[in-house]
Amino acid sequence: MKIVKDRKLLIFFALLIVFSGSLFSNSKQMSEVSYKIQYMIGNRQAKELIQFLGLLDFEKLSLIEKADYIIALSELYSWAGVDYSYSEKAYKLADDMLKKYPEFWKFHYAMAVVLSHRVQKNNLLALTLVNKIDYHLEQAMKFGPNEWEPFFLAGVRNLEVPLFPNLSLAEQYLKKALNNNPEHIFTYLMYGKLLEKKGQFCDALNIYETALLLPVRPEWKVVDEDAKNEIVKRLSEVEKKCTKK
Structure with a gap:
C-alpha cells in the first residue's frame, strides 16, 4: 500500500514539473520578458535561457517578471542539467519576495514550483515538502482568484495524491481553472x-x-x-x- 501511495504522490509532482514552465499568464497579457522566458522554457532552450536571465536586472523587473525569473531558474535546475545553486537562488529569491509581498499570488506559486522541482530530484523529500507545497498553492489561490494555474495544480493534487484526496474539492478547483482559462x-x-x-x-x-x-x-x-x-x-x-x- 505504501508503495502505491508513494507512486501516486510522485505522479502529482511529475505533473507539476511538466506544467510549471507553462503556467504563465495568457500571452496576450505578457510582457516581452515573460514571453521570452516562457518560450525558451517551452522549447527547452537552456543555453539561450541562461544567457537571457544573465542580461536581466532582477530589481528592475515587474512582480510578475520576477516570479517568472524565479520559475525559470528552477526549471533550469529541473531539466537543463545545471547544479543545485540554481535551485538555491530560486528558493532565496522566492523567500525574499514572499517576505516583501506576502499577498502576491505568483510568488507563492513560484515557491511551490521550486519545492516541487526539488522533490523531482529527490523523491524522499515528497513527504516532508508536500504540506509546504499545499500551503503555497492555497495562498496562491487566495490571492490570485482569477488565475488558473494554482487552481489547476490544486485540482491535480486533490485528484492524484493519496494524502487526503478529495474528488469534490478536485472538481471544484478544476472547474475554476477552466473558468479562468x-x-x-x-x-x-x-x-x-x-x-x-x-x-x-x-x-x-x-x-x-x-x-x-x-x-x-x-x-x-x-x-x-x-x-x-x-x-x-x-x-x-x-x-x-x-x-x-
Whole structure:
C-alpha cells in the first residue's frame, strides 16, 4: 500500500514539473520578458535561457517578471542539467519576495514550483515538502482568484495524491481553472479523468471532445499534443462505457 501511495504522490509532482514552465499568464497579457522566458522554457532552450536571465536586472523587473525569473531558474535546475545553486537562488529569491509581498499570488506559486522541482530530484523529500507545497498553492489561490494555474495544480493534487484526496474539492478547483482559462487542454484531460473516477463517462466524453477541438499552442506544442494524444487513447473505452450507460 505504501508503495502505491508513494507512486501516486510522485505522479502529482511529475505533473507539476511538466506544467510549471507553462503556467504563465495568457500571452496576450505578457510582457516581452515573460514571453521570452516562457518560450525558451517551452522549447527547452537552456543555453539561450541562461544567457537571457544573465542580461536581466532582477530589481528592475515587474512582480510578475520576477516570479517568472524565479520559475525559470528552477526549471533550469529541473531539466537543463545545471547544479543545485540554481535551485538555491530560486528558493532565496522566492523567500525574499514572499517576505516583501506576502499577498502576491505568483510568488507563492513560484515557491511551490521550486519545492516541487526539488522533490523531482529527490523523491524522499515528497513527504516532508508536500504540506509546504499545499500551503503555497492555497495562498496562491487566495490571492490570485482569477488565475488558473494554482487552481489547476490544486485540482491535480486533490485528484492524484493519496494524502487526503478529495474528488469534490478536485472538481471544484478544476472547474475554476477552466473558468479562468478555457483554452488549457491539460485541464480538460484531468477533469475528464476525474469524471471517469466518478463514473460519469458521458460527461467525461464531452469534456474530452471539447479538448480535442482546441488549437495546439505553438509555444507549448509538445505539452498540448501529449494531452491530446492521451485523450485519444482514452476515447474508445470512455465511449463504450458511456454507451453502456
